[in-house]
Amino acid sequence: xxxxxxxxxxKKLFFSTLYLSAFTFGGGYVIVTLLxxxxxxxxxxxxxxxxxxxxxxxxxSPGAIAVNGAIVVGYKLAGFPGILFAILGAIIPPVxxxxxxxxxxxxxxxxxxxxxxxxxxxxxxxxxxxxVVWDMGSxxxxxxxxxxxxxxxxxxxxxxxxxxxxxxxxxxVAAIGAVRTIWRERRKGNTK
Numbered sequence: 413x414x415x416x417x418x419x420x421x422x423k424k425l426f427f428s429t430l431y432l433s434a435f436t437f438g439g440g441y442v443i444v445t446l447l448x449x450x451x452x453x454x455x456x457x458x459x460x461x462x463x464x465x466x467x468x469x470x471x472x473s474p475g476a477i478a479v480n481g482a483i484v485v486g487y488k489l490a491g492f493p494g495i496l497f498a499i500l501g502a503i504i505p506p507v508x509x510x511x512x513x514x515x516x517x518x519x520x521x522x523x524x525x526x527x528x529x530x531x532x533x534x535x536x537x538x539x540x541x542x543x544v545v546w547d548m549g550s551x552x553x554x555x556x557x558x559x560x561x562x563x564x565x566x567x568x569x570x571x572x573x574x575x576x577x578x579x580x581x582x583x584x585v586a587a588i589g590a591v592r593t594i595w596r597e598r599r600k601g602n603t604k
Contacts, residue, residue: 433504451463460551472582482498
């Protein structure tokens with residue numbers, strides 16, 4: 413029974429990441445909200461707080477966030493085989509699409525209709541990225557944790573207004589999270 417369940421999870425994981433990757437335009441942040449919709453809202457395999465943690469891991473790891481997101485979700489759901497199935501599902505569509513586009517690049521580059529389609533897709537991508545920001549930001553606000561709210565606002569201000577490199581922000585926030593976790597664990601140990 414469990415073997416069948418695991419096979420079903422792997423199959424669903426592969427086809428879900430394949431579908432999401434095939435129809436996600438605009439970069440990795442677009443896929444974040446789609447991963448959440450699929451695995452949290454639709455399939456209920458992961459809760460929202462855990463998804464936020466997985467996204468944070470995917471964002472802070474080197475490489476494309478779409479693939480990193482597939483890796484962490486795949487590992488969470490089915491271990492190492494889940495990673496393989498999720499990666500395959502996530503990379504097949506871009507490889508096929510880029511291969512086709514590279515073959516027809518000269519025709520696409522000068523085609524008015526293709527250029528108009530790409531401009532329209534940019535507007536749609538902007539809306540989807542705004543949706544991701546809204547979903548992730550509202551999840552942080554729901555926690556009612558003052559430190560997290562301050563970090564979120566400060567990170568935005570530092571990057572947007574002062575052009576602080578995102579790597580420095582990620583490293584600083586990771587250090588703050590580590591210190592906070594250690595402090596909480598020590599407090600729990602002292603109260604026992």
